[in-house]
Amino acid sequence: xxxxxxxxxxxxxxxxxxxxxxxxxxxxxxxxxxxxxxxxxxxxxxxxxxxxxxxxxxxxxxxxxxxxxxxxxxxxxxxxxxxxxxxxxxxxxxxxxxxxxxxxxxxxxxxxxxxxxxxxxxxxxxxxxxxxxxxxxxxxxxxxxxxxxxxxxxxxxxxxxxxxxxxxxxxxxxxxxxxxxxxxxxxxxxxxxxxxxxxxxxxxxxxxxxxxxx
Amino acid sequence: xxxxxxxxxxxxxxxxxxxxxxxxxxxxxxxxxxxxxxxxxxxxxxxxxxxxxxxxxxxxxxxxxxxxxxxxxxxxxxxxxxxxxxxxxxxxxxxxxxxxxxxxxxxxxxxxxxxxxxxxxxxxxxxxxxxxxxxxxxxxxxxxxxxxxxxxxxxxxxxxxxxxxxxxxxxxxxx
Numbered sequence: 246x247x248x249x250x251x252x253x254x255x256x257x258x259x260x261x262x263x264x265x266x267x268x269x270x271x272x273x274x275x276x277x278x279x280x281x282x283x284x285x286x287x288x289x290x291x292x293x294x295x296x297x298x299x300x301x302x303x304x305x306x307x308x309x310x311x312x313x314x315x316x317x318x319x320x321x322x323x324x325x326x327x328x329x330x331x332x333x334x335x336x337x338x339x340x341x342x343x344x345x346x347x348x349x350x351x352x353x354x355x356x357x358x359x360x361x362x363x364x365x366x367x368x369x370x371x372x373x374x375x376x377x378x379x380x381x382x383x384x385x386x387x388x389x390x391x392x393x394x395x396x397x398x399x400x401x402x403x404x405x406x407x408x409x410x411x412x413x414x415x416x417x418x419x420x421x422x423x424x425x426x427x428x429x430x431x432x433x434x435x436x437x438x439x440x441x442x443x444x445x446x447x448x449x450x451x452x453x454x455x456x457x458x459x
Numbered sequence: 460x461x462x463x464x465x466x467x468x469x470x471x472x473x474x475x476x477x478x479x480x481x482x483x484x485x486x487x488x489x490x491x492x493x494x495x496x497x498x499x500x501x502x503x504x505x506x507x508x509x510x511x512x513x514x515x516x517x518x519x520x521x522x523x524x525x526x527x528x529x530x531x532x533x534x535x536x537x538x539x540x541x542x543x544x545x546x547x548x549x550x551x552x553x554x555x556x557x558x559x560x561x562x563x564x565x566x567x568x569x570x571x572x573x574x575x576x577x578x579x580x581x582x583x584x585x586x587x588x589x590x591x592x593x594x595x596x597x598x599x600x601x602x603x604x605x606x607x608x609x610x611x612x613x614x615x616x617x618x619x620x621x622x623x624x625x626x627x628x629x630x631x632x633x634x
Binding site: 382406419436440441 | 464466467468470471479481493495496497498501502503504505506507508509510513515516517518519520521523542546561562563564621622623624625627628629634
């Protein structure tokens with residue numbers, strides 16, 4: 246390999262944490278962070294953030310809008326461990342303490358790469374991700390957590406991006422967060438990867454309303 | 460060797476009559492396939508949905524395969540179980556789907572079924588729960604012994620899988 250080809254590829258992700266739907270809760274804020282494999286490293290931008298507190302809109306949408314920006318660039322040699330964004334939403338309970346209202350995670354979309362003229366193709370994705378909270382498994386813990394006003398939480402929200410050890414957790418899904426992504430990759434095609442045709446999800450008209458069974 | 464990355468999520472399930480659901484999943488491949496990194500099987504969390512009737516698992520999958528041949532393209536086999544308030548588990552459905560063969564992001568809907576058993580077993584299941592289960596999980600993804608079974612429909616499992624292929628064009632394989 247004397248003709249030095251690229252050995253790393255770049256993944257630029259930007260977008261926003263657009264809005265949320267939590268029918269039962271109000272005055273929420275959102276934290277995000279990225280979880281990625283060993284071969285990955287962030288090169289620019291912020292890999293975590295914390296949003297403002299938003300209240301529900303006074304119309305029928307009852308939308309919680311954050312419009313919170315995401316902008317980060319990663320480099321890697323191997324797609325294994327593709328970055329996931331982990332979201333956690335918090336809000337006050339009746340005593341005014343901040344408690345968690347939902348955790349969620351989703352993989353950063355693959356970039357499309359179909360045109361040979363242009364190495365970098367930008368594309369916009371809209372993802373609605375379900376948010377869930379862990380539940381106590383025993384009746385006693387359920388009672389004490391209700392009595393003390395302390396909900397079970399994950400000590401590290403990054404566990405929602407891991408597949409292992411989930412069989413012991415019981416959760417309750419109770420809301421949705423909508424994310425917008427723009428994704429650009431560089432040199433993936435040169436490294437021999439085929440990411441397929443552009444993903445047309447989210448550009449053709451509005452996405453179906455979240456929370457409804459498909 | 461050509462490489463395949465399967466990256467995505469088991470999103471959740473709809474259409475099951477039970478409410479607290481979880482899913483055991485695994486990937487079966489032919490002999491030419493080798494798993495370089497990632498976990499081959501797992502189990503999701505138990506979700507009790509409060510909004511709508513879809514159970515959400517958001518269970519991440521990240522697999523890296525190397526392959527010498529196309530035979531035995533990976534297939535995902537799923538077992539959906541329901542858990543009652545006492546923590547007892549009952550089978551809700553079996554299903555399998557092939558990992559898509561074209562690169563890109565795919566939305567998959569995997570229909571499920573469960574063994575029906577004799578009328579006594581059906582009656583017992585209606586009153587006390589339980590019900591027949593497969594002794595060997597390979598009947599989920601192989602068609603060889605299916606003709607012995609009598610089954611009933613379960614709900615649907617929804618998946619989103621992204622496929623990334625490497626060096627397939629080097630061997631002249633068109634996906």
